[in-house]
Amino acid sequence: MKPILKQLLLLFVINLLFSFAIQGITNYFELKNNKMAVDHAIWIFTSEIGDDSWRPMKLAFDHWKESQGQSLIYSELLLTSKVKFQYPPTALLITRFIENNQINLLAFSTATTFIFLFLMVASVIAMAMYSYKKLDAPQLSTGEKTVVGILLTLLLFTFYPAVKAGTLGQIQVWLNAFFALAILCYFTGYETIAGVLLGMMASIKPQYALFIIWGLFRGNKRLVIAMIVTGAVGLLLGIRVFGLGMYMDYFRGLSFLAQHGESYYSNQSFNGMAGRIFGIRYPEVFNNTKWRGYYFPPYNTWIFAFTQITTIAILLVGLIKTKSQSIEARHADFLLMGLAATLASPIAWEHHYGILFPIFVCLGLFLWYGESLGRSLWAKVAFVICYLLAANVIPFTKFVADSYLNILQSYLFLAAGGVFIMLALVKHQFRRAGV
Numbered sequence: 274m275k276p277i278l279k280q281l282l283l284l285f286v287i288n289l290l291f292s293f294a295i296q297g298i299t300n301y302f303e304l305k306n307n308k309m310a311v312d313h314a315i316w317i318f319t320s321e322i323g324d325d326s327w328r329p330m331k332l333a334f335d336h337w338k339e340s341q342g343q344s345l346i347y348s349e350l351l352l353t354s355k356v357k358f359q360y361p362p363t364a365l366l367i368t369r370f371i372e373n374n375q376i377n378l379l380a381f382s383t384a385t386t387f388i389f390l391f392l393m394v395a396s397v398i399a400m401a402m403y404s405y406k407k408l409d410a411p412q413l414s415t416g417e418k419t420v421v422g423i424l425l426t427l428l429l430f431t432f433y434p435a436v437k438a439g440t441l442g443q444i445q446v447w448l449n450a451f452f453a454l455a456i457l458c459y460f461t462g463y464e465t466i467a468g469v470l471l472g473m474m475a476s477i478k479p480q481y482a483l484f485i486i487w488g489l490f491r492g493n494k495r496l497v498i499a500m501i502v503t504g505a506v507g508l509l510l511g512i513r514v515f516g517l518g519m520y521m522d523y524f525r526g527l528s529f530l531a532q533h534g535e536s537y538y539s540n541q542s543f544n545g546m547a548g549r550i551f552g553i554r555y556p557e558v559f560n561n562t563k564w565r566g567y568y569f570p571p572y573n574t575w576i577f578a579f580t581q582i583t584t585i586a587i588l589l590v591g592l593i594k595t596k597s598q599s600i601e602a603r604h605a606d607f608l609l610m611g612l613a614a615t616l617a618s619p620i621a622w623e624h625h626y627g628i629l630f631p632i633f634v635c636l637g638l639f640l641w642y643g644e645s646l647g648r649s650l651w652a653k654v655a656f657v658i659c660y661l662l663a664a665n666v667i668p669f670t671k672f673v674a675d676s677y678l679n680i681l682q683s684y685l686f687l688a689a690g691g692v693f694i695m696l697a698l699v700k701h702q703f704r705r706a707g708v
Contacts, residue, residue, distance in 0.1 A: 468499025
């Protein structure tokens with residue numbers, strides 16, 4: 274059996290055993306939300322997929338439509354009523370399409386979830402095969418490539434952030450697939466297509482527009498132009514339908530979110546971590562373990578300042594250009610910027626980290642078959658630990674919610690931070706002394 278087959282199989286088995294161990298502990302303590310990733314994967318194929326993104330989008334669109342296009346939905350819904358609608362007006366063009374064509378919302382959510390989940394699977398497999406071929410690794414037969422594809426599929430469907438987005442019926446499933454496909458296109462030299470995909474992502478989650486700055490710093494004209502054109506098309510269509518005032522109102526909504534954030538434990542970000550620390554003294558205002566659908570934490574100067582400083586630091590690391598021209602460094606550079614766009618956000622829910630899966634696949638190939646980090650044992654151990662933490666939900670961390678150990682509730686964020694550091698080391702071609 275080739276090494277890559279052993280490694281993927283071992284990672285799958287270890288992760289599955291870790292998942293069952295977590296479930297055993299949570300069942301013993303009779304905790305809620307004790308379903309592991311494989312449960313969510315089964316629900317995707319056997320139960321009704323939700324409409325977590327599409328329901329609030331429909332609410333916002335209906336509110337705008339009922340006002341005959343006169344309402345400013347972010348001021349009226351987000352700022353006033355605390356309805357957690359956080360997508361830009363451009364994203365509502367999808368809802369408008371659904372409404373105008375009288376498409377059943379759940380049917381649309383279910384169909385698109387399957388389409389984009391399997392698009393992500395296909396993109397990750399193709400990306401892995403391409404990267405593997407470029408590295409100094411034993412060649413695979415057709416049958417062995419098929420087994421690699423099966424193992425990667427199994428790993429994806431046991432990766433909690435990815436399948437959680439699926440069961441919720443989240444538009445994040447689209448973004449995960451777009452990002453995996455953008456990685457494949459960038460790696461294989463189709464930078465214009467990668468730019469189009471990133472432009473579509475930015476039309477739904479504006480933080481991905483940071484790739485424009487990233488591309489400018491690197492003189493990547495094709496990617497930058499493709500992003501700008503794609504984003505401009507979406508923006509102009511959105512302005513044509515909803516008006517320029519709606520976009521100005523959206524900026525007010527973004528400002529509100531940046532100032533308040535979320536302290537609920539599922540917000541895996543610097544902002545969420547800081548909010549949970551303050552929640553020790555003020556548990557009623559910085560809610561940690563209780564979800565409040567129509568509530569945001571109050572503005573806090575210290576949390577806001579901490580969030581802004583860490584955001585700038587993360588983005589600077591992502592935007593700094595590497596001097597190395599190696600394939601590993603250039604690929605890690607792209608992955609690092611994608612992860613930075615999520616880590617720097619004040620609100621990053623668990624399912625937003627579905628983009629981590631293709632990053633893990635690439636990073637694993639770098640560590641086992643590349644030259645960066647000297648193929649060191651410590652990096653491989655750190656990789657496995659980060660993967661296990663990111664791929665699973667760990668409910669019993671709630672036991673430390675009322676103490677300063679509640680930083681452990683940010684296990685997914687900490688795992689993503691570990692991956693961020695390893696990518697930065699690969700990007701700058703760090704090697705151990707003597708290697």
